[in-house]
Amino acid sequence: MSDYLFHFLAFYLAGLAVNLTPCVYPMVTVTVSLFEPRDSEALSTMHAFGRAFIYVFGMVVMYSVLGVVAALTGALFGGMLQNKWVVVSVAFLMFILAFSMFGFYHFQVPSRLLEKLGALRKANYLGLFFSGMFVGIFAAPCIGPPVVALLASVVDKGNLFFGFSSFFVFALGLGTPYLILGTFSGLLQKLPKGGPWLIWVKHLFGVILFGFGLFYLAIAIDSDLIKWVLPGTVVGGGIYLGFFRQSPKENVLFVRFRWIVGIVSLVVGISLASPIIYPKSKERLVWEPYKLYKIAMAKEQHKPVMIDFYADWCISCHELEDTVFSNPTVLRESSEFVKLRVDATKTESPEVQKVLEQYNVPGLPIIVFIDASGNEVEDARIIGPVPPEEFLKSLTLTSSNAPRS
DSSP, X not given: OHHHHHHHHHHHHHHHHHTTSTTTGGGHHHHHGGXXXXXXXXXXXXXXXXXXHHHHHHHHHHHHHHHHHHHHTHHHHHHHTTSHHHHHHHHHHHHHHHHHHTTSOOOOOOHHHHHHHHHHHTSSHHHHHHHHHTHHHHTHHHHHHHHHHHHHHHHHHOOHHHHHHHHXXXXXXXXXXXXXXXXXXXXXGGSOXXXXXXXXXXXXXXXXXXXXXXXXXXXXXXXXXXXXXXXXXXXXXXXXXXXXXXXXXXXXXXXXXHHHHHHHHHHHHHHHHHHHHSOOOOOOOOOEEOOHHHHHHHHHTTOOEEEEEEOTTOHHHHHHHHHTTTOHHHHHHTTTSEEEEEEOSSTTOHHHXXXXXXXXXXXXXXXXXXXXXXXXXXXXXXXXXXXHHHHHHHHHHHHHSOOOO
16 A cells, blocks of 8 residues: 555656746746636635636546556557567657757647647636646646656556556646645745756656666666666766756755755665675575466465466566565465466467466456465455565465365
């Protein structure tokens, strides 16, 4: 549960952070002016909130639908990622988006489309709603690349409700400033002016996107390289954001802030890399390749079974590997289980498809638990990344489902 809360918090904060990019931040005051009355009549606080709410609701509808579409394509995306050249293409796309955030080039929306949408914004409540829906188009040069990266993380889950709720929360984060400033317009005067810090935030998004590109490139080259992506991105990004001068107009306080960010990033990155460079003897669950006869053998020996459905391109599968399958309590409590793994990296393989259909596996990761009598314990099934505590509950539930004599 805590992992999901962290995920949704990250999406909400990402939505808030997008407002700080150079394409969006300067538009805040202009956008909030849409919520003002056309005549000289005073606008009540509730009325102002209502107009802002309609605008933000348009954002929520657009991005929630986007999240559902991403989740629907989860299985397709996973199947595509078994092709090395597709993975390289995804990595290349992430690098292209990252370099756009670094200012090497810019993506621009056709001016005619902007004029038409601008005319729509002048309409009343319906216009506010559609204006909110298309806010991503107005801010596409900055908002598009981060959204692509977030979509990739939702696609990996392949869960409709998860996709919907993730981008619902993202849109709320994106729309929160408009709700507050639209309701209390006096706060507009207190907003900080634009400056080098906006460019720095844009470069921060570029570092994140570059990290996504490195992740997919590691999948294409060698999945063992994935463990280096996070520490490498944190260290490299920290050096770039912290110590490379990005504007001649930076004041002393902002320069010191960048130094702090750079130093903290270096410390965090090195701490993440240390266990990789100097690995400790960290025990992990040892999985056997899945074979049908092994299920029958476990039933004859009255042993419970757990089946891990895994793929190299599955981000959440690697999360489970690092946080759950190396947990000492999990190792101890699962010692009596037969541990089988289905490598679904090549999803379209007929052998893999047969096993996925047999156990009704719509996406990855999923862990199936079979009791000592050979029956699946459906309530113990694990879908997606979970903390060790949840995994232990499934182990206990399976073990307690002992065959009756």
